[in-house]
Amino acid sequence: MHQKSYSSRGMRLENDINDSNKYYRELDRALIYKKPTPVQVVHVDYPKRQRAKITEAYYKTPSTTDYNGVYRGKYIDFEAKETKNKTSFPLFMIHPHQIKHLKKVVFHGGIGFFIIRFNYHNETYLVDSKLLIDKIENIDKSSIPYSWFQSHGILIQEGLCPRLAYLKAVDELYFKEDK
């Protein structure tokens, strides 16, 4: 049954986060966007009476993470990844430039984290960037066990509005003293 449930869900973490960000923006809870995918444009046609048409372009490797913005006066920055793996999260999914970027976010006083979804378990975790990066840099294996996320991450509550209530996890992790 699990198998069916995750295949019908598909790989849709990005859509869930975009929907949640839209919800948070409309309620003025936070101002967080996904950055556009960088594209290197090589050729553009300018047909008469029509808008410019890009006819040759290539995807570029982003130098940062996918999401950033502002929440409760703080700079927020995160990367989101989902895996179909049942027992572990493969480390090749996190790129060196993302690690480097999130270290700098924290250095400059921002809040950095990862959102990691295990599609098989229908579970999505928020993990502090320093915590996960320390783990990545001190592990000999090419993956981190699912159980590590259960004990070190915060399980994000899922629902309809927002799809992914990840700011609740942010409150719990970074704003606890304010409550």
Add this chain to the structure above:
Amino acid sequence: MHQKSYSSRGMRLENDINDSNKYYRELDRALIYKKPTPVQVVHVDYPKRQRAKITEAYYKTPSTTDYNGVYRGKYIDFEAKETKNKTSFPLFMIHPHQIKHLKKVVFHGGIGFFIIRFNYHNETYLVDSKLLIDKIENIDKSSIPYSWFQSHGILIQEGLCPRLAYLKAVDELYFKEDK
């Protein structure tokens, strides 16, 4: 002579800001990037043994400003515009979605501003977003006089490294009490 000097300079504010951001990142002064231009991809070819080639795509209107990041623990967000006009800055250059976005930045506790360059005068000003937006919303004309920027903006110091020392203006405007 002015004519010659500004035509040889060209319209290169974006490059100057990108260079300055790179300089600030390398010195760990700030972590600020230009967001990629959003592109709607319609068709992609996947040739064998070659990287994916986008063969049909269109530019999309961004819903936010061009630049954001983190500096001294604060969320930073700004839009940059340059004009060849000698006596005034035309308001059509600032789009409604940029005004709406910068209002939200300030609402959420971020720092929002505009960088406005007058190519004719070889001068670039940093203006607080609330100040300029108030002016835009309370003016009957379609432009704001150059003299308004001289009295309400901070003249950004230009040089080699960084090309545009705009963080000095940010310090002066938003971090004065910390000095």
